[in-house]
Amino acid sequence: MTESATRAAYDSVAVLYADTFRDVMDDLPLDRAMVAAFAELVRGDLPVADLGCGPGYLTAHLASLGLSAFGVDLSPGMLAQAREEHPDLRFDEGTMTSLDLADESLGGILAWYSIIHKAPDELPPILAEFHRVLAPGGHVLVGFQTCEKDTPEPFDHKVALAYRWPPGGLSAVFRRAGLIETARLVRQPTSIHERTPAGILLLRKP
Numbered sequence: 443m444t445e446s447a448t449r450a451a452y453d454s455v456a457v458l459y460a461d462t463f464r465d466v467m468d469d470l471p472l473d474r475a476m477v478a479a480f481a482e483l484v485r486g487d488l489p490v491a492d493l494g495c496g497p498g499y500l501t502a503h504l505a506s507l508g509l510s511a512f513g514v515d516l517s518p519g520m521l522a523q524a525r526e527e528h529p530d531l532r533f534d535e536g537t538m539t540s541l542d543l544a545d546e547s548l549g550g551i552l553a554w555y556s557i558i559h560k561a562p563d564e565l566p567p568i569l570a571e572f573h574r575v576l577a578p579g580g581h582v583l584v585g586f587q588t589c590e591k592d593t594p595e596p597f598d599h600k601v602a603l604a605y606r607w608p609p610g611g612l613s614a615v616f617r618r619a620g621l622i623e624t625a626r627l628v629r630q631p632t633s634i635h636e637r638t639p640a641g642i643l644l645l646r647k648p
Contacts, residue, residue, distance in 0.1 A: 501533070
């Protein structure tokens with residue numbers, strides 16, 4: 443799916459999306475624990491980017507954990523929601539395929555269900571961008587839908603076509619980009635919005 447189509451799809455549901463997922467982390471203690479561990483690891487002088495931030499609820503959560511966090515999203519509609527709800531935080535329009543950020547300028551990257559709309563052959567250049575902007579020793583935390591197959595599985599996401607990944611397979615793609623897995627979590631669906639197990643990978647740039 444093209445970026446313009448993804449942008450239009452999320453623009454069309456921005457208000458509903460913000461209302462639906464504003465408090466979703468309240469019922470996901472394991473996810474919050476992984477985000478908290480990520481925040482502890484990246485706490486320092488460098489900022490943290492929430493890539494594909496949507497309405498900014500996790501950007502704000504990162505800021506509440508003491509991080510200098512900002513959000514980046516493709517959708518102007520989503521960014522409007524983020525700026526309205528979190529006027530004290532920075533939100534930039536941009537694409538993960540070409541980040542407007544200096545080399546090695548980030549202490550961490552959060553990609554929370556934001557790479558799921560990328561086809562497998564589109565991921566390597568995106569992860570190369572992650573590697574470029576991340577400082578040595580920096581971490582990436584990525585959330586995604588999992589599958590039991592050996593290869594990524596396309597599915598009919600409510601907003602736009604998306605892909606479920608086997609955790610080991612996604613970890614291998616990150617490893618080829620120079621980002622090494624340090625921890626993972628796979629949990630069963632616990633939210634009414636989830637149909638399959640959820641995965642979280644924590645990765646580090648050596």
